[in-house]
Amino acid sequence: MTRLSNDRLNALPADVQKPDYDRAAITPGIVHIGIGAFHRAHQAVYVDDLLKDHPDWGIIGASLRRPDTKDALDPQDGLFTVAVRDAAGTRCRIIGSILEVIDANAERERLLTIMAHPKIRIVSLTVTEKGYCHDPASGELDTKHADIVHDLANPTAPKSAPGLIVEALARRQAAGIAPFAVMSCDNLPANGATAKRIVSRFAALRDAALGRFVAEEVAFPGTMVDRIVPATTDEDRAFVAEAIGCEDAWPIMTEPFTQWVIEDNFPNGRPPFEDAGAQLVDDVEPFEHMKLRMLNGSHSTLSYLGYLAGFETVSETVANPDFKTLIHDMMTREIMPTLDMPGTDLNAYRDALLERFSNPALKHRTWQIAMDGSQKLPQRLLGTIRDRIEAGEPRVRLTLGVAAWIRYASGIDENGAEIDVRDPLADRMHFLGQGAHTNPDAMATAFLGLAEVFGEDLPNVASFRQQLVTLLGQLLHQGALATVETVVNGPEG
Structure with a gap:
């Protein structure tokens, strides 16, 4: 041709x-x-x-x-x-x-x-x-x-x-x-x-x-x-x-x-x-925060949890009612309160994002979005978590996104198969995950030691660390599908 x-x-x-x-x-x-x-x-x-x-x-x-x-x-x-x-x-x-x-x-x-x-x-x-x-x-x-x-x-x-x-x-x-x-x-x-x-x-x-x-x-x-x-x-x-x-x-x-x-x-x-x-x-900063936190933070959370749950694309992931509810509630209850954008309809922006994520013709692979997570997490999730900690407000869904990244980045999926992790820190993270797949406390401790990702502050916030360990334990022992269902139907945390 x-x-x-x-x-x-x-x-x-x-x-x-x-x-x-x-x-x-x-x-x-x-x-x-x-x-x-x-x-x-x-x-x-x-x-x-x-x-x-x-x-x-x-x-x-x-x-x-x-x-x-x-x-x-x-x-x-x-x-x-x-x-x-x-x-x-x-x-x-x-x-x-x-x-x-x-x-x-x-x-x-x-x-x-x-x-x-x-x-x-x-x-x-x-x-x-x-x-x-x-x-x-x-x-x-x-x-x-x-x-x-x-x-x-x-x-x-x-x-x-x-x-x-x-x-x-x-x-x-x-x-x-x-x-x-x-x-x-x-x-x-x-x-x-x-x-x-x-x-x-x-x-x-x-x-x-x-x-x-x-x-x-x-x-x-x-x-x-x-x-x-x-x-x-x-x-x-x-x-x-x-x-x-x-x-x-x-x-x-x-x-x-x-x-x-x-x-x-x-x-x-x-x-x-x-x-x-x-x-x-x-x-442009307010628009950057809105997009990084609502779109990119949600996208990353969907990609790690979706990949672990066996979904190949974002549209397949968000077609699951529990996953859609998780992302809707994460944006509404945990992300939007951190944004200061008078005159912007954040509810409409959230709804438009969910509609875009649901586009079945796009076939955006969860594995593609999951790349380079060590570089993305500080901007997409951790800044929002810091704001929620400072305000003394719940952040369980945001923390679940971080736990899912750690579970994914450790390099072994829920069936025991190796994950092709593409990340500048892939070798280090694979080493950190070795032998820790039955011990969420050890895995959290190892990954929180990545100062270039978590800084010096978050590893020392006891409530964040404990919630991360709990969610990691659920992902390790129950799997992503059951963990998302538990968080969606559970109390605020």
């Missing part, structure tokens, strides 16, 4: 939406680091909507770890399909906003040259929590991280996202070129402030004057991003090929819902994101 490409656009079926602009006239204004599935389902679509009237905001993508995306998109002239799925069917759209993908490992100097060019006014990131080379519990740069150690020793040949950004900014400063804005689109609390703290600290470790320049002159607008994007399967590729009449090596499957809230802080210019449906605000 013929591959998707510029030459094939006019031959695509009439019901497939195509770029409404001349791609040859598009020039880059954004470099995006971490060009994975989420970026292509989210930011790349917003930019695609704007290029007809604003052709100087095309995207140059960069992959830090693997050339997979480059290998898939290069033969397709950067084009790819976004397939939007719900119960009513699937709608395909071809996105043309990505002009090129650069493999940072093989083309590092070329990437830095592009980032240092005046036409690049925004560098955005979706590198996941672990890509920031930070301590998730504190949010500070991890100066012992192997990539950071390398980049400080080899500042002009960096491997990490902070290293690349700082080297490009240093080159712009030396050439008298205004700095680009650094826009984090990752699920981090206060992601703009977090990115600024990490990048500024790295710059200061390189050179004190450079650190002051980054801290004082570079804008780090915060964002809140939201769209559910499952991993693409071979079945998905076959479906898209049939729908568009040609092969797409890496289409993106997603839901109809999309949201982007952006702090309006771009001294060197930006596209009119609001014309594509984004919301520009002065302070």
Whole structure:
């Protein structure tokens, strides 16, 4: 079958939406680091909507770890399909906003040259929590991280996202070129402030004057991003090929819902994101908290409990009445009281989330969401737990999410089979779980010793520790299904 490409656009079926602009006239204004599935389902679509009237905001993508995306998109002239799925069917759209993908490992100097060019006014990131080379519990740069150690020793040949950004900014400063804005689109609390703290600290470790320049002159607008994007399967590729009449090596499957809230802080210019449906605000933090705690916290809880209970997808998990009630009550009773968002209907947001989780066409795998839990838990669950502890309020459902993560991360499922745990701390966690599967107290003690996850405070909160041990014991001895039923029907705790 013929591959998707510029030459094939006019031959695509009439019901497939195509770029409404001349791609040859598009020039880059954004470099995006971490060009994975989420970026292509989210930011790349917003930019695609704007290029007809604003052709100087095309995207140059960069992959830090693997050339997979480059290998898939290069033969397709950067084009790819976004397939939007719900119960009513699937709608395909071809996105043309990505002009090129650069493999940072093989083309590092070329990437830095592009980032240092005046036409690049925004560098955005979706590198996941672990890509920031930070301590998730504190949010500070991890100066012992192997990539950071390398980049400080080899500042002009960096491997990490902070290293690349700082080297490009240093080159712009030396050439008298205004700095680009650094826009984090990752699920981090206060992601703009977090990115600024990490990048500024790295710059200061390189050179004190450079650190002051980054801290004082570079804008780090915060964002809140939201769209559910499952991993693409071979079945998905076959479906898209049939729908568009040609092969797409890496289409993106997603839901109809999309949201982007952006702090309006771009001294060197930006596209009119609001014309594509984004919301520009002065302070994005309340929206970040709402999304991280209600959507991401619930998603993680569903993924660990659902996987342990034998459910392959989120929609299968939430179709179980007890699991749906658990998540509804967790959001209503334990998460929403920690949010301060006057004018926002949190009940409606909760109901919309439950409807999105229930989308049977999305097939979002619990195992996929479960990845990198050690990096995600501090933002998604533990901050909310801290707020509930401080307020002296119940948090049993939130704590169950943490217990389910520990049970999952220990590496053995309820049938005694090995779990393929994908996490930067996977080896350590597997070691911690060895021999502790019949002793919840020992397992809790071992995992609470992960200071980079739990900090120094939570392990010393006796009520939290005891509740965690109790719930772990239930998961170990009764299983996830029975434990969820017990919590749903039990007293507040």
